[in-house]
Amino acid sequence: MTESKPTDDIANLLRSDLPPAASRWNGFPEFNFVGGNNDADSVPLKTLAACAQTVLMREGRNLATYFLASGPMGYLPLREFIAAKLALRASYPCDPADILVTTGSMQALDLVNSAFLSPGDTVIIEEGTYGGAIGKLKSAGINYIGAPLDEDGIRMDALADILQDLADKGIQPKFIYTIPTVQNPTGSVMPLARRQELLKLAKQYGIAIFEDDCYADLLWEGDRPPTTASLDPDGRVLYTGSFSKSIAPALRVGYLIADWPVMSRILPLKKDAGSGALEQMVLAEFGLDHFTRNVTDLTATLKGKCDAMVAALEEQFGASAEFLVPKGGIFIWITLPDGVDTTRLAQVAISEGVAINPGAEWSADADSGRHRLRLCFGNPDKQTIRDGVRKLAEICHRETGIPSRSGNIDH
Amino acid sequence: MTESKPTDDIANLLRSDLPPAASRWNGFPEFNFVGGNNDADSVPLKTLAACAQTVLMREGRNLATYFLASGPMGYLPLREFIAAKLALRASYPCDPADILVTTGSMQALDLVNSAFLSPGDTVIIEEGTYGGAIGKLKSAGINYIGAPLDEDGIRMDALADILQDLADKGIQPKFIYTIPTVQNPTGSVMPLARRQELLKLAKQYGIAIFEDDCYADLLWEGDRPPTTASLDPDGRVLYTGSFSKSIAPALRVGYLIADWPVMSRILPLKKDAGSGALEQMVLAEFGLDHFTRNVTDLTATLKGKCDAMVAALEEQFGASAEFLVPKGGIFIWITLPDGVDTTRLAQVAISEGVAINPGAEWSADADSGRHRLRLCFGNPDKQTIRDGVRKLAEICHRETGIPSRSGNIDH
Structure with a gap:
C-alpha cells in the first residue's frame, strides 16, 4: 500500500504546461478600452424580450431535445435568417444547410484550426490582427506569418512574395486568415479588386x-464590398460571422459557413451537444427587419463615439499618435513613436484604471507591434x-515622455 | 511560380486524422431512445418566458459587455442560485466564487480533461459510464480503466485492487470519474458510506x-445522499452539474466547482469569451422555488415513463432483458444474453426507426458491453x-433469435 500523500496534492496532478493561474475578477476598470464590448444603450432590450416571449410560447417545447428540432448545424430559422442577412447586406447568397451555428465566432476559429492545423503547420495572418486568433495559433504550436497591411487591407504584392517564398521552401501553408471588412485592428476595408486578387x-x-x-x-463609410466567399466559385473560402458586435457580445452566437465536403469534416469536431438554443431562438425571431434597424442606429452611435475618440487622440497625443480613421467598428489602431513600449504602458495604465490592448498582442510580429496599441470605443x-x-496621455507622458505636449498644454 | 492546383484542393488541406465525415441530419427517428432528451410537456415555458422578460428589462444592458457584469466565472446571480440549490438539495454548501458556469457539463468535462490529462495518462472510470466521456478520453489518447459496478455504484473492493495494481506498476492515475447519484447508465445511487470510502x-x-x-x-427513490464533494475536506473533488436534465437540454448551461487553487488553473483554459448570457440570466431569474416545483413535477412524469418502459421490457423481452430498475433519471441499462451484439442491432434498428445506445459505446471495456444497451425514456x-x-423486440428477435418469445406470443 502506498503512503498517504498531503491533501493538497490534486494541484500536483494538473498538467505541467498550463497557462498561468487566473486572478479573481475585480470588475471593469474605469476606462475600459479593451475587448469587443458594445454600446449598452443600443441593446434592443424590448424587442429581444418580446421575441423571447413569442418564440418560447410557440416552440419552447423543442428545448426538451438537444439541437431543438433542427439537428447539429443549429436552429434552422436562425440559419435562414443568417442566409437572408448575408444575401441582403453582403451580396453573399448561401444555403442554410451549409451554415453551422457556433458559440460565438471564437468557436468557429477553434473548429477551423482543429480541422486544418497540426503542430508545425503554417498559416498566413494579417500583420495586425485579432489577438485571440494569434493566441489560439500560438498555443496550438502553429507557425504564422504576418502579411503587410495598408489602408486597403493586405498588400497583394507582399502576399504574393510570402506565398512564393514558402513555395520555394517547400512549405504548404494551410490558409490565409483575413478580416477584410472593418479589419481588426485597423478598421480598414479591402476593396473588391483586392478580394479578387486574394482569391486568385x-x-x-x-x-x-x-x-x-x-x-x-458596423461599417459606416462607403459601400460594403461583397464577401470574399461570395466571389469564390471553388469553395475555397471558409467564412465566419457573429452577432456579438451587431446585437450583443454576451450572446454567444456566431456562424461558420463552408461547402459540405469541408463542413462535413468540421461538424464532428463540434462536440458540445449544440450551441445555446434560447439565444438562437431569440435571434432568429428578432429577424432581418429588426436587425437592419438595430445596426443602422448602432452604427451611427458608434461613429459618434469614434469621432469623440479621434478628437481626443488628436487633442491629447497630437502628432505622436498616428492612426487610420476607421471605416466602421469599435476600435482604433494607433502607432506611437518607436521608443514607446505599450506592453509596459498597459501594465501601468491598468493599475490606474485605464485598460488598453498592447500592440504586441495584436501583431503577428510582437516586436513590430510593441509601439502600437488598440483602443476600443464601443x-x-x-x-x-x-x-x-x-488620462492615458498623462500616464504615457509620465512613463515615456510621449506625448511631449497635449491639450495645447506642455507637460 | 507553382503550378495551379485543382479547385477542390482545400479538402486536401484538412488534417489526415479527422473523424469520419458527418451525414446531413434527417430528423429524429420515430422511436428515439437515445440522448439526454427530456419530456417536452414539462419544459416550463411560461415561467421561462416571464423570466426572460423580467431579467432582460432589468439587466439586459449588461449584454453589451462580455461576461455581463460578473466576470469570466459566469453570471453571479446564477452562481448564487446554483449554490443555494446545492445547499438545499445536495447538502453541499459552496461558495459562488468557486462556481464556474460552463456551456453544459460537457464543457466541464473538456476543461477538467484539458487541465489534468496528457496523452498516455491514466484515469479510472465506471465500467458502464457516459459514452460522451469515454469518447473524449479516447480521442485525447488517455488510458481508462473501468471500475466494476453493482447496484450501489462502484465496488470499493474492486477499486482498491485497481488502485493498488496501478501503484505497483508505478502508474499514478489522475482522477476517478464517477456519477454517484443516478449513475449513467445504471440509474443506481451510491450510498453515503461508499462515498466516504471512495474519498478515503x-x-x-x-x-x-x-x-x-x-x-x-431527477432522483425519485430514496433520499439524495450528500455529494461526494460535500464530504471532502481536502478540495480533492471536482464537481460538475447541469440544467440540461432538470430544465431543458437545449439550454447549454452547466457548472464546474473546484477550490480556487485548482479552478484558477482551469479558468484560463475556458477561451470562449463566456457561456451564453441570456440562458444564464433566464435560469438565474427562474430561481430555486420554480426549480424545485419543476423537478418535482418532472420527476413524477419521468417515473411514469420509466414504469412504462419497465413494463414494456418485461412484456416484450421477458427474462432475456436483465436490468436494475433505475432510481431516477431518464434511462435504463439492459443486459441481453451474451450472443447479442447491440452494436449491430443498433444499426439495423435505426434503419427501421428505432434509435438505441449500443452498450459498447457506454462501456469502459467495449467487448464486455457488447450485449448491453441503454434506452432513454425521457x-x-x-x-x-x-x-x-x-418494435425493438421484433427486430432483435428477427436478427438474433432473442427474445425467443415476447408479449406472451411465441415468435
Whole structure:
C-alpha cells in the first residue's frame, strides 16, 4: 500500500504546461478600452424580450431535445435568417444547410484550426490582427506569418512574395486568415479588386482563405464590398460571422459557413451537444427587419463615439499618435513613436484604471507591434472616452515622455 | 511560380486524422431512445418566458459587455442560485466564487480533461459510464480503466485492487470519474458510506475525484445522499452539474466547482469569451422555488415513463432483458444474453426507426458491453415507449433469435 500523500496534492496532478493561474475578477476598470464590448444603450432590450416571449410560447417545447428540432448545424430559422442577412447586406447568397451555428465566432476559429492545423503547420495572418486568433495559433504550436497591411487591407504584392517564398521552401501553408471588412485592428476595408486578387493567389498556391467578417455589419463609410466567399466559385473560402458586435457580445452566437465536403469534416469536431438554443431562438425571431434597424442606429452611435475618440487622440497625443480613421467598428489602431513600449504602458495604465490592448498582442510580429496599441470605443460613453484618453496621455507622458505636449498644454 | 492546383484542393488541406465525415441530419427517428432528451410537456415555458422578460428589462444592458457584469466565472446571480440549490438539495454548501458556469457539463468535462490529462495518462472510470466521456478520453489518447459496478455504484473492493495494481506498476492515475447519484447508465445511487470510502481511497492514493452529478435532481427513490464533494475536506473533488436534465437540454448551461487553487488553473483554459448570457440570466431569474416545483413535477412524469418502459421490457423481452430498475433519471441499462451484439442491432434498428445506445459505446471495456444497451425514456410518450420497445423486440428477435418469445406470443 502506498503512503498517504498531503491533501493538497490534486494541484500536483494538473498538467505541467498550463497557462498561468487566473486572478479573481475585480470588475471593469474605469476606462475600459479593451475587448469587443458594445454600446449598452443600443441593446434592443424590448424587442429581444418580446421575441423571447413569442418564440418560447410557440416552440419552447423543442428545448426538451438537444439541437431543438433542427439537428447539429443549429436552429434552422436562425440559419435562414443568417442566409437572408448575408444575401441582403453582403451580396453573399448561401444555403442554410451549409451554415453551422457556433458559440460565438471564437468557436468557429477553434473548429477551423482543429480541422486544418497540426503542430508545425503554417498559416498566413494579417500583420495586425485579432489577438485571440494569434493566441489560439500560438498555443496550438502553429507557425504564422504576418502579411503587410495598408489602408486597403493586405498588400497583394507582399502576399504574393510570402506565398512564393514558402513555395520555394517547400512549405504548404494551410490558409490565409483575413478580416477584410472593418479589419481588426485597423478598421480598414479591402476593396473588391483586392478580394479578387486574394482569391486568385489562394487558388494559384492551393491554399484556403478563412474570412472573418465579425465587424462588417458596423461599417459606416462607403459601400460594403461583397464577401470574399461570395466571389469564390471553388469553395475555397471558409467564412465566419457573429452577432456579438451587431446585437450583443454576451450572446454567444456566431456562424461558420463552408461547402459540405469541408463542413462535413468540421461538424464532428463540434462536440458540445449544440450551441445555446434560447439565444438562437431569440435571434432568429428578432429577424432581418429588426436587425437592419438595430445596426443602422448602432452604427451611427458608434461613429459618434469614434469621432469623440479621434478628437481626443488628436487633442491629447497630437502628432505622436498616428492612426487610420476607421471605416466602421469599435476600435482604433494607433502607432506611437518607436521608443514607446505599450506592453509596459498597459501594465501601468491598468493599475490606474485605464485598460488598453498592447500592440504586441495584436501583431503577428510582437516586436513590430510593441509601439502600437488598440483602443476600443464601443462601450464607454463620450465623456469617458475623452477623460480616459486624457488620462492615458498623462500616464504615457509620465512613463515615456510621449506625448511631449497635449491639450495645447506642455507637460 | 507553382503550378495551379485543382479547385477542390482545400479538402486536401484538412488534417489526415479527422473523424469520419458527418451525414446531413434527417430528423429524429420515430422511436428515439437515445440522448439526454427530456419530456417536452414539462419544459416550463411560461415561467421561462416571464423570466426572460423580467431579467432582460432589468439587466439586459449588461449584454453589451462580455461576461455581463460578473466576470469570466459566469453570471453571479446564477452562481448564487446554483449554490443555494446545492445547499438545499445536495447538502453541499459552496461558495459562488468557486462556481464556474460552463456551456453544459460537457464543457466541464473538456476543461477538467484539458487541465489534468496528457496523452498516455491514466484515469479510472465506471465500467458502464457516459459514452460522451469515454469518447473524449479516447480521442485525447488517455488510458481508462473501468471500475466494476453493482447496484450501489462502484465496488470499493474492486477499486482498491485497481488502485493498488496501478501503484505497483508505478502508474499514478489522475482522477476517478464517477456519477454517484443516478449513475449513467445504471440509474443506481451510491450510498453515503461508499462515498466516504471512495474519498478515503482517493486520498490514500493521491488521486482526484471528478464527480458528475448531472442527473441527481431527477432522483425519485430514496433520499439524495450528500455529494461526494460535500464530504471532502481536502478540495480533492471536482464537481460538475447541469440544467440540461432538470430544465431543458437545449439550454447549454452547466457548472464546474473546484477550490480556487485548482479552478484558477482551469479558468484560463475556458477561451470562449463566456457561456451564453441570456440562458444564464433566464435560469438565474427562474430561481430555486420554480426549480424545485419543476423537478418535482418532472420527476413524477419521468417515473411514469420509466414504469412504462419497465413494463414494456418485461412484456416484450421477458427474462432475456436483465436490468436494475433505475432510481431516477431518464434511462435504463439492459443486459441481453451474451450472443447479442447491440452494436449491430443498433444499426439495423435505426434503419427501421428505432434509435438505441449500443452498450459498447457506454462501456469502459467495449467487448464486455457488447450485449448491453441503454434506452432513454425521457422524450417519447408512454405509447411511443410501448410501441418502440415492441418494435425493438421484433427486430432483435428477427436478427438474433432473442427474445425467443415476447408479449406472451411465441415468435
